[in-house]
Amino acid sequence: MSFIEFKNVSFNYDESEKIILNNISASFEKGDFVAVLGHNGSGKSTFAKLINGLLIAKSGCVTVDGIDASDENTRIDLLQRVGMVFQNPDNQIVASIVEEDVAFGPENLGVQPEEIRKRVDKALKTVGMYEYRKKSPHNLSGGQKQRVAIAGILAMNPQCIIMDEATAMLDPKGREEVMSSVKELNEQLGITIIYITHFMEEATLAKRVIVLDDGGIKLDGTPKSVFSHYDTIKEVGLDVPQPYELMRKLGVNECVLNADECASILEGLIENNVDSGN
């Protein structure tokens, strides 16, 4: 059995309203880093909220580590495994001191004080915010606040973190800070990451990308294989990273997602051009 499993999952908010997710089946393994893309209203957030039981499937079944996400009796077990970071950094900080905010989760789980101290310090060090532990969160930048939010989840020893457009309100540096923290958690601690975003550049850094559209999973695969469906990507209201856009327009069909790779292919083209006697 996979770590996260969607079996024929459908969801709509209201019987009379349109179906947001329609008979979705998918599975994600432990240690996966999955970027979830889709236009506004495509059901990305719904998809995420079904994983940690904030929403319950109307039909079908979602399980995490074998726990049925719709089962009230095991809700605590589920929430200990899956943490979620939301879009607005100011909406998810509850305490007036950074380290108290990070301690909020484990305190509510009834963890012993000495253990909480250890977990809080470790979590803050992991996201590079340890030196800010005595500071007031409102003086932090957006990217720093999101990293504190991530630390708050880490202190609960999660197996999976869901980022629900957690970089949407950040500046370029903040986005980079959050992305590199998340990558580290995935690579070094093996935490499963579900990363919802509208930034295509961020999706290229994931191990796997899924594209939601019209209630279903339209594309699913490595970043290269997903973005190489150029026409489909554009049809569903998304975009491809600029380097690939340039390659396409130059008539190169290889899916190139980052600047360095793009530059080296261009170099090849330039040399070719020189060789052909111009």
Next chain:
Amino acid sequence: MSILEIENLTHIYSKKTPFEHIAIKDINLNIDKGEIVAIIGHTGSGKSTLIQHMNGLFKADRGTVYYNGSDIWENKKNIRNIRFKIGLCFQYPEYQLFEETVYKDIAFGPKNMGLSEDEIKKRVFTAAKYMEIPKEYLNMSPFDLSGGEKRRVAMAGILAVDPDILVLDEPTAGLDPKGRATLFSIITNYQKQTGKTVIFVSHSMEDVAKVAQRVVVIANGSIAMQGSVEEIFSKADELLEMGLSIPEITKVFIKLNENGHNFKLVYTVDDALNQLRSITEVRDNE
């Protein structure tokens, strides 16, 4: 003459308390009529504080804002009219929708200006047209629309007041790529058709490169630099230091030049293509 002139503007939050914090300091900025100006800067740099001075939502601790040559605070009673002339659109403006129908929501501003029913109607239709809101939406509840549509309705509510200057705080935050592209093409078309002045804040360097005629960079409450898209994005190292970035496509050309080539730096995919055209033409001929 500049349509908007900001002189030595300083704003301090929580003055005379232990939390005292200088948000913006000695800002000097001129905006010409008909310009599209982008303001970029790290979070907390003071961008939002700055633009809230432009229509008198904030009163500065020091310094002056001139609209068409006169101090906007010269006559306190006149500040209401200034706010009709300088339309400010907050982040996530769709959260401010409240009326029963799209029509009523767009009409709220002109109604408060005391305009006649006919004039209000004209303005609602014109604003809806600029924002590409279909006529049949006008009788719908704004809450039945998608996120991107709601945002356009909220912005139409500002256009209906018919401001001379439109100031937008991160107009595309949270929108998908297509929504972003649509909204920016709407904004540039509106500017072209009306000749009005547009100032927008953005964190997307790609969008700034595509849309702006001039870029103002704010760092730690001061203007760090300003200039054309070319002038600003050619200073990649400084931008990175300020928590900003450059378009992805520019990184490609910086890399090429590091490897000994001598390309002019580009900031949009189309410019890149123009510069590389000679290479592709050769390929096409082969």
